[in-house]
Amino acid sequence: MDRDQIIExxxxxxEDVFDEDDLAYSDDLSADxxxxxxxxxxxxxxxxxxxxxxxxFSTGEIEGFKNTGxxxxxxxxxxx
Amino acid sequence: MxxxxxxxxxMPWLLAPGADFRATVRSFKTVDPDEATLRRLAAxxxxxxxxxxxxxxxxxxxxxxxxxxSFLPIRLGLVGSHTLDHIADALEATGLRHSILLSLEKxxxxxxxxxxxxxxxxxxxxSVDYVLLxxxxxxxxxxxxxxxxxGAESAVQAAIDQMILxxxxxxxxxxxxxxxxxxxPSTDPLFGNFDRRVAGSSRAMIEEYNRRLDxxxxxxxxxxxxxxxxxxxxxxxxxxxxxxxxxxxxxxLEATPLYADHLCRTIAAARGKSRKALILDLDNTLWGGVIxxxxxxxxxxxxxxxxxxxxxxxxxLALELxxxxxxxxxxxxxxxxxxxxxxxxxxxxLLKEGHIAAFxxxxxxxxxxxxxxxxxxxxxxxxxxxxxxxxxxxxLVRRELPEVAVPEAGEDPAxxxxxxxxxxxxxxxxxxxxxxxxxxxxxxNAERQRSSASVTNLADYLASLEMVMTAIPFDATxxxxxxxxxxxxxxxxxxxxxxxxxxxxxxxADPSKYTLQVRLADKFGDNGMISVILFDKGGDTWSCDTxxxxxRVLGRGVxxxxxxxxxxxxxAEGATTLTGHYLPTKKNxxxxxxxxxxxxxxxxxxxxxxxxxxxxxxxxEAPDLPIAVERSA
Numbered sequence: 001m002d003r004d005q006i007i008e009x010x011x012x013x014x015e016d017v018f019d020e021d022d023l024a025y026s027d028d029l030s031a032d033x034x035x036x037x038x039x040x041x042x043x044x045x046x047x048x049x050x051x052x053x054x055x056x057f058s059t060g061e062i063e064g065f066k067n068t069g070x071x072x073x074x075x076x077x078x079x080x
Numbered sequence: 081m082x083x084x085x086x087x088x089x090x091m092p093w094l095l096a097p098g099a100d101f102r103a104t105v106r107s108f109k110t111v112d113p114d115e116a117t118l119r120r121l122a123a124x125x126x127x128x129x130x131x132x133x134x135x136x137x138x139x140x141x142x143x144x145x146x147x148x149x150s151f152l153p154i155r156l157g158l159v160g161s162h163t164l165d166h167i168a169d170a171l172e173a174t175g176l177r178h179s180i181l182l183s184l185e186k187x188x189x190x191x192x193x194x195x196x197x198x199x200x201x202x203x204x205x206x207s208v209d210y211v212l213l214x215x216x217x218x219x220x221x222x223x224x225x226x227x228x229x230x231g232a233e234s235a236v237q238a239a240i241d242q243m244i245l246x247x248x249x250x251x252x253x254x255x256x257x258x259x260x261x262x263x264x265p266s267t268d269p270l271f272g273n274f275d276r277r278v279a280g281s282s283r284a285m286i287e288e289y290n291r292r293l294d295x296x297x298x299x300x301x302x303x304x305x306x307x308x309x310x311x312x313x314x315x316x317x318x319x320x321x322x323x324x325x326x327x328x329x330x331x332x333l334e335a336t337p338l339y340a341d342h343l344c345r346t347i348a349a350a351r352g353k354s355r356k357a358l359i360l361d362l363d364n365t366l367w368g369g370v371i372x373x374x375x376x377x378x379x380x381x382x383x384x385x386x387x388x389x390x391x392x393x394x395x396x397l398a399l400e401l402x403x404x405x406x407x408x409x410x411x412x413x414x415x416x417x418x419x420x421x422x423x424x425x426x427x428x429x430l431l432k433e434g435h436i437a438a439f440x441x442x443x444x445x446x447x448x449x450x451x452x453x454x455x456x457x458x459x460x461x462x463x464x465x466x467x468x469x470x471x472x473x474x475x476l477v478r479r480e481l482p483e484v485a486v487p488e489a490g491e492d493p494a495x496x497x498x499x500x501x502x503x504x505x506x507x508x509x510x511x512x513x514x515x516x517x518x519x520x521x522x523x524x525n526a527e528r529q530r531s532s533a534s535v536t537n538l539a540d541y542l543a544s545l546e547m548v549m550t551a552i553p554f555d556a557t558x559x560x561x562x563x564x565x566x567x568x569x570x571x572x573x574x575x576x577x578x579x580x581x582x583x584x585x586x587x588x589a590d591p592s593k594y595t596l597q598v599r600l601a602d603k604f605g606d607n608g609m610i611s612v613i614l615f616d617k618g619g620d621t622w623s624c625d626t627x628x629x630x631x632r633v634l635g636r637g638v639x640x641x642x643x644x645x646x647x648x649x650x651x652a653e654g655a656t657t658l659t660g661h662y663l664p665t666k667k668n669x670x671x672x673x674x675x676x677x678x679x680x681x682x683x684x685x686x687x688x689x690x691x692x693x694x695x696x697x698x699x700x701e702a703p704d705l706p707i708a709v710e711r712s713a
Contacts, residue, residue, distance in 0.1 A: 016102060017129045019136075040165045043327045044128050047334060056084075059326050 001079045006053075006072050013052055014068075017045045027069025053079065085317050085334040087127045091341065092495070093487040093503040094125035095478075101130055108137045115149040119482040122176035128166065128336050134173035142183060150462070151181035152351055157208035157256065159187045159195050159246075161219030163328040170340035177341065178348035179462060179483075192219065193242075196249035203254050210302070210347060211250045212259040213243070216330045222263065222285045225270050225278075232280035236288045244296055257300040259346070262290040262307040264331070267315040302346050302509055309342050310335075312502070341504065349507040355485055356459050357407035358398060358500070359450060361468035362419055362441070366398075366431065367391045368493065372418045377556050382428025383608040384564040390494040395430040397497040402435055406506050409438040409453045411466070413473075416441040427557055427599070427713065428608065446473050447480035465505045467496065542636060543706040546603040549638065550710045551645050554588045554595040557713070561609050562597055565628060569612075570667040573628040574660065574674060592617050593625075594649060598642060600633055600707075607633060611642055615650075615658075622650045624660040627674070637705045643678050644702035645709065647695075656697050664689040 007025055015023050018036040031037040037045070046062055049055075049071070055078045065071050088096065098104075104121060121134055138145065146153050156171070158164045168184050175182040187195030187202055192215065195202030203211065217223040220239035226232050243260065250258045265283045275281040279288070290307055297303060310318035313335055320332035331339065348354060363370045368380025368387045380388045402408050408431070412419050419441035423433045433439070438453045446468070454461045462483040468474055474486050487499045554562055563581040570576065579587075587593045598611035610633045614626035629639060650658060660675040662668075675693035676682060679700065684692040 019102070019106075019129075019133050021106075039327065040163070040169065041129075041132070043166070043323065043329070043333055044132075048129065050084075051087075051334075059322050062322075062326055 029068040093499040097124040112144040131170040138172040155208040157211040160214040162330040174340040179353040226280040264310040345504040345507040355505040356463040362412035364469040414441040547707045550599040569628040621657045658695040660693040
């Protein structure tokens with residue numbers, strides 16, 4: 001699965017978790033940009049990503065993600 | 081580590097949310113939600129995101145919902161030693177599933193005692209109806225072992241004392257009732273299996289705490305057995321150290337919908353919002369097959385086949401629910417005469433007509449019939465649960481009557497009892513006074529315990545069982561089960577002759593055969609058909625063709641009582657001798673001496689171990705056994 005395919009699958013997931021319609025993806029999206037993205041929905045988001053992509057992140061990885069681009073990079077590395 | 085939870089399978093009795101779930105929820109940003117739509121949405125297996133989406137609508141539109149719907153408003157304060165946000169997010173939407181409209185007040189994170197005792201931080205007096213005390217073992221000092229002398233006892237008592245302090249604050253200062261939780265043990269042992277024997281192991285202390293917790297509940301206080309909920313999911317899935325370390329979640333995020341459901345159903349039960357009646361479909365719900373097509377002998381029900389036993393288990397659950405006060409009703413598309421037939425004539429039916437408070441069998445649509453049943457029983461349709469294997473009927477009832485709970489019964493009847501029981505439709509918070517009729521069931525169990533515990537003399541024990549044996553000739557009703565027993569019984573089977581239903585049917589009509597199908601009931605219940613006997617009638621001598629028995633009733637004297645039946649019948653027809661034959665197989669060694677034990681004399685033994693036996697009827701005396709015999713069905 002390449003980076004674009006991962007993003008394509010990620011966007012509807014984010015729309016659902018953050019309750020946002022027509023989310024415009026960019027690599028530098030973070031909690032600052034999305035109203036519903038708080039510490040709680042962040043955990044939800046990671047859980048939803050893990051389920052959808054069948055991966056598991058470590059405690060350290062979860063703490064390390066600064067924006068969606070880093071998450072997509074981590075997914076690309078795991079699924080690549 | 082946490083092993084992950086498949087949220088789609090967490091609550092299998094709920095329908096999956098529709099593809100339009102989020103769009104429907106979002107539409108409520110502009111129009112006020114209506115009760116029917118809210119109920120339909122809440123009746124689905126929402127994941128944590130969906131619970132949050134619907135919950136935000138409920139919070140934003142609470143006044144409009146309270147004014148226009150029958151959901152019961154309840155104010156709930158949340159106090160926790162961990163993150164409460166994800167729980168709070170799930171509760172409002174879940175509450176709708178149980179007919180309550182929750183408004184939530186959250187204590188500041190981690191401030192447990194202060195929130196309860198200090199009005200400047202916590203809840204104002206009279207501001208909430210209930211306060212949930214969601215504490216985990218870490219907050220109560222029970223997460224680490226306490227191996228010093230006396231350390232375990234003081235740790236457990238300190239935890240209980242802390243809860244008493246909180247209880248008194250909640251009841252006294254705030255004026256609310258408490259909702260306690262049992263503690264969930266760690267997945268990880270210290271010693272291993274030995275933990276349970278070391279009072280100071282975390283697991284033993286938590287068990288002791290949970291045991292004592294019941295004693296501190298006061299009137300109106302509730303308890304949510306989180307330890308049990310966790311067990312249904314599995315500790316390795318429930319506990320998720322990563323989410324604890326990273327987010328201070330007390331359990332795996334994806335278990336939240338189930339936890340929220342248990343909390344809401346408990347509150348709803350305390351406020352009289354539990355369901356009151358279970359409406360059952362018949363064909364392929366209470367028995368396998370279609371009574372109108374397959375007839376009494378063709379339906380699958382009862383011991384012997386897995387499918388038949390699965391349907392028996394459904395009936396057992398219904399009967400148990402009835403014994404604790406749940407009303408049973410039937411709603412079936414059938415000719416009424418056909419629908420009633422198994423209730424009246426099928427020997428494996430546990431449910432009888434008298435158990436069914438409203439019996440509706442016709443060809444009208446089920447939504448209308450269910451309305452009629454509610455009217456007949458004088459209860460609201462929001463008190464009903466409707467169990468039906470047919471997805472078309474379920475969809476119709478969900479569409480017409482969204483307030484009726486409709487478990488998403490799948491393909492396998494073996495799942496049905498669990499779906500109905502675990503959904504918590506009939507959750508209760510008391511067992512007393514008006515529910516006393518339920519006591520019969522518990523009394524029987526208690527009596528069984530006492531019987532094995534106190535009766536040391538075998539004869540006394542057997543006498544105490546109050547056994548009733550029903551011994552009747554083969555007939556059409558028993559035919560399938562008789563054939564099945566001849567094909568499945570291997571151990572207590574003297575000749576291991578296998579017969580099909582056509583053979584059994586032929587024996588029924590054959591005057592040269594003596595046949596018996598034997599059932600045994602005792603005070604603990606009906607054991608079903610447990611023995612099958614077939615003799616060839618000669619003039620003077622009756623020869624045993626088949627003698628088999630279920631090993632479940634070994635040691636009860638049943639075979640002696642059966643012989644008495646055969647002997648009496650043979651004598652009455654002028655025979656003087658019974659002969660028996662043992663044909664050895666790999667599995668039936670246990671009955672090599674069967675006829676000898678019954679008083680027969682061995683007359684021949686062959687090299688392969690087969691033996692022939694004979695009993696002189698003139699000198700036979702029937703033993704006096706504590707088994708009553710009935711000779712008609």
